[in-house]
Amino acid sequence: MxxxxxxxxxxxxxxxxxxxxxxxxxxxxxxxxxxxxxxTDLHIRAWDGWARQAVRTPLVVGHEFVGEVVGTGRDVTDIxxxxxVSGEGHLVCGKCRNCLAGRRHLCRATVGLGVGRDGAFAEYxxxxxxxxxxxxxxxxxxxAAIFDPFGNAVHTALSFPLVGEDVLITGAGPIGLMAAAVxxxxxxxxxxxxxxxxxxxxxxxxxxxxxALNVSDATVADGQRDLGLREGFDIGLEMSGRPEALxxxxxxxxxxxxxxxxxxxxxxxxxxWARIVTSMITVKGIYGREMFETWYAMSVLLEGxxxxxxxxTGRYSHRDFEAAFADAASGxxxxxxxxxxx
Ligand SMILES: [Zn+2]
Ligand SMILES: [Zn+2]
Numbered sequence: 001m002x003x004x005x006x007x008x009x010x011x012x013x014x015x016x017x018x019x020x021x022x023x024x025x026x027x028x029x030x031x032x033x034x035x036x037x038x039x040t041d042l043h044i045r046a047w048d049g050w051a052r053q054a055v056r057t058p059l060v061v062g063h064e065f066v067g068e069v070v071g072t073g074r075d076v077t078d079i080x081x082x083x084x085v086s087g088e089g090h091l092v093c094g095k096c097r098n099c100l101a102g103r104r105h106l107c108r109a110t111v112g113l114g115v116g117r118d119g120a121f122a123e124y125x126x127x128x129x130x131x132x133x134x135x136x137x138x139x140x141x142x143x144a145a146i147f148d149p150f151g152n153a154v155h156t157a158l159s160f161p162l163v164g165e166d167v168l169i170t171g172a173g174p175i176g177l178m179a180a181a182v183x184x185x186x187x188x189x190x191x192x193x194x195x196x197x198x199x200x201x202x203x204x205x206x207x208x209x210x211x212a213l214n215v216s217d218a219t220v221a222d223g224q225r226d227l228g229l230r231e232g233f234d235i236g237l238e239m240s241g242r243p244e245a246l247x248x249x250x251x252x253x254x255x256x257x258x259x260x261x262x263x264x265x266x267x268x269x270x271x272x273w274a275r276i277v278t279s280m281i282t283v284k285g286i287y288g289r290e291m292f293e294t295w296y297a298m299s300v301l302l303e304g305x306x307x308x309x310x311x312x313t314g315r316y317s318h319r320d321f322e323a324a325f326a327d328a329a330s331g332x333x334x335x336x337x338x339x340x341x342x
Contacts, residue, residue: 003122021126029071034145036064062121063089066144086147151289153178159260163187171240172200206310243269
């Protein structure tokens with residue numbers, strides 16, 4: 001089968017012929033229809049410092065996908081050939097304290113699909129049935145392809161109750177945009193999002209934010225004033241991993257404000273801890289999705305009319321992966337999807 005492979009410890013990816021994956025007794029074999037390109041895939045393609053320590057070659061990359069079940073191992077009873085499925089990209093151990101307590105997203109031994117084992121940028125992928133999400137209501141294929149990052153957005157946005165609250169989102173990349181749509185849909189009062197890309201801020205306006213602020217020429221305090229806030233934001237969703245974004249967020253939170261932090265900083269940086277203490281701010285780190293509470297929420301939000309269409313801005317054949325990756329790496333658009341049937 002064809003697959004996008006990191007063959008050697010150097011930059012780049014290749015569309016190569018590799019064997020079809022083996023299917024264990026508890027596994028599901030899936031014919032991949034569409035996949036989403038993630039920041040993780042960009043790191044692996046660029047072969048940066050993170051990728052060098054996280055990845056062993058050769059590796060089939062990719063973890064965001066939708067596909068059709070074409071086979072099941074003998075122990076799989078509740079998933080059938082023909083089911084339309086997406087996959088949870090974190091494979092957990094099932095044995096640690098958190099796994100046994102049903103908090104699988106907190107597993108200490110998580111293995112990433114397309115990072116620690118062969119992934120989904122391929123014509124077929126095999127996955128444990130416990131990691132497979134069956135779409136039981138009709139769903140757009142491009143949206144189904146990005147359920148994994150959509151889950152990051154939902155897990156972050158719904159970390160704290162936000163009905164009637166004023167929400168600040170720093171970073172209007174695909175996950176920030178989806179989180180904005182979710183916050184809006186779930187009943188936040190104001191949703192303000194910041195970025196330095198006007199293209200991405202325009203996408204944010206399409207998903208219905210109250211204010212899309214370019215922080216290269218205005219401050220978060222200016223935004224607060226424009227929205228008529230008097231005491232600061234109730235909820236912060238940090239999506240950029242940038243030091244200045246988190247610092248700005250902390251400065252602009254109300255007393256007792258709550259911050260969910262998904263953006264992954266590349267290095268240590270100082271923040272105003274005294275402010276966190278005296279403003280009594282909660283900071284919660286987010287990694288992945290709750291299995292499978294977040295997945296239920298995702299399906300239900302879409303059934304309830306949440307529209308993610310504006311977030312998907314690039315669609316390519318898998319054969320044009322170089323152009324697709326360049327698009328995704330540009331930092332200007334939304335989500336980029338590869339079609340494995342064209
Ligand atoms: Zn991803
Ligand atoms: Zn575990």
